[in-house]
Amino acid sequence: MLDMAILGLLQGQELHGYEIRRQLRDRFGIWANVSFGSLYPALARLERTGAVEAITTPNTATPSSPPPPPTGSLSGEWAVFRARRRDHTHRRRSRKVYRITEEGGRLFATLLEEDPGPDDARGFALRWAFARHLSPRARRSLLVRRHDQLVTRMSEVRGALADPELDRYARSAVEHAAETLEHDVGWTERLLEAEDGSHTIHEDREVRSKEPT
Amino acid sequence: MLDMAILGLLQGQELHGYEIRRQLRDRFGIWANVSFGSLYPALARLERTGAVEAITTPNTATPSSPPPPPTGSLSGEWAVFRARRRDHTHRRRSRKVYRITEEGGRLFATLLEEDPGPDDARGFALRWAFARHLSPRARRSLLVRRHDQLVTRMSEVRGALADPELDRYARSAVEHAAETLEHDVGWTERLLEAEDGSHTIHEDREVRSKEPT
DNA sequence: GTCATCATGTAAGCCGTTACATGATTGC
DNA sequence: GCAATCATGTAACGGCTTACATGATGAC
Secondary structure, eight states: OHHHHHHHHHTTSOEEHHHHHHHHHHTSSSOSOOOHHHHHHHHHHHHHTTSEEEEOOOSSSOTTSOOOOOOSSHHHHHHHHHHHHHSSOSOSSOOOEEEEOHHHHHHHHHHHHSOOOTTOHHHHHHHHHTGGGSOHHHHHHHHHHHHHHHHHHHHHHHHHHHOTTOOHHHHHHHHHHHHHHHHHHHHHHHHHHHHHHHTSSOSOOOOOOOOOO | OHHHHHHHHHTTSOEEHHHHHHHHHHTSSSOSOOOHHHHHHHHHHHHHTTSEEEEOOOSSSOTTSOOOOOOSSHHHHHHHHHHHHHSSSSOSSOOOEEEEOHHHHHHHHHHHHSOOOTTOHHHHHHHHHTGGGSOHHHHHHHHHHHHHHHHHHHHHHHHHHHOTTOOHHHHHHHHHHHHHHHHHHHHHHHHHHHHHHHTSSOSOOOOOOOOOO
16 A cells, blocks of 8 residues: 555655655645655665665755756855755755656556455545556446445445434444445546546446436 | 444443444444454453453343243253254354453543544544443543544645646545545534533533634 | 354464654754 | 754554354254
8 A cells, every 4th residue: 555655656756755755645635644664664665676766866956956066166165055055955864765667667557456445445545546547447447346335335334324222422423424425425426427428439348337217 | 442342332231252243343334344353352352351251151042032941850951952942042152242341341431532543533433433421521522623633634635635736536536535524524513513502501611612704 | 965154263464553763954 | 052854764563454273053
């Protein structure tokens, strides 16, 4: 899971550990703060297995601003040094920037297509957030699986709701679970429609089961 | 968590492991199938520490039907034995029925009042399902904490939504996360109102912060 | 006689956490 | 000089899972 998230973020950008954590927190709503105790070992593991490689920070500048050319004069160099201290474009400490390898790309694809078990809401959410990297077919299958899991779960929860023994609080908990499930089911159904709509002609000949009324 | 769930279920009824699992599955919508690999060790642990005690199935009948009194005659006893085999009230295999102890009750109360961390949706749901066993004050505080966590999380997610870099799928994932959070916030707010409404006069003098329009 | 269900347990492993240790740099 | 932020890492542990092992009983 973490591996998948890391590799997904590294698609298209080079990042160091700290940044990965930040992006995981505020680009996807998914993982409010992975702990460093998971993140760094995960990166080390991925590097060992060749899925990512550390690029030894060739310069100090961030991609957007190129390093100022050296002037040659002592006072000039000093000014540059001070400027570095002043602005925020340089690194504060040695940081290891990672880049995904081809191997890593293949690993990512594999992980992404893996089946998130039922109950694994986060697994689904992450995969959906990265769904751009899936084939339309795989994307659809991901949605259908999720939808079916939710429907199954819903009927279980509805069953629980029938129990007259439930006190006020237990009942409200179960009711809320049911509502959330309903919301999720509706969402996946809308997503499915959107997916089917966005490419009317495609090779996928599977029957879209839709109960008649 | 599991401990709390087990102790909660044992409040008011005596159960064996298998039954606990069933009730966890279909009385609360919360834990679709705890694995036995967690459940039995948990029960053993709770028994070791004296939170529950195994009652050595004194009879064979289910709570609802009292055990038939022994006749004293050999053939009579045999009839009882056969009757046991016939009807469904008797056990299929030796089962360990557990009862919560006073010690266990105290442990339950402690666990229930513990703060479920942010991100611990299940922890909150379980506690809310058992909220009957909390004081009005503790119940309210549980709700308020949850509400605040949800609001905080929501503002983070809204921030994520502002990112123009998000592709279609990532965006839909984050949007859905935001919707779910909104739903949950609304729910907790309704629960708070209901709580406050159900006992207009109480000693709790905390200010209910409510933004004026 | 064999399958499904009920019933209890152990062992290994996964995937994350918290707590701790270290260190550069900036701002007050 | 001290706190805050950025940055990387290790060690220990927690809480759950899967896989495996065992066994009684009832239904077909």
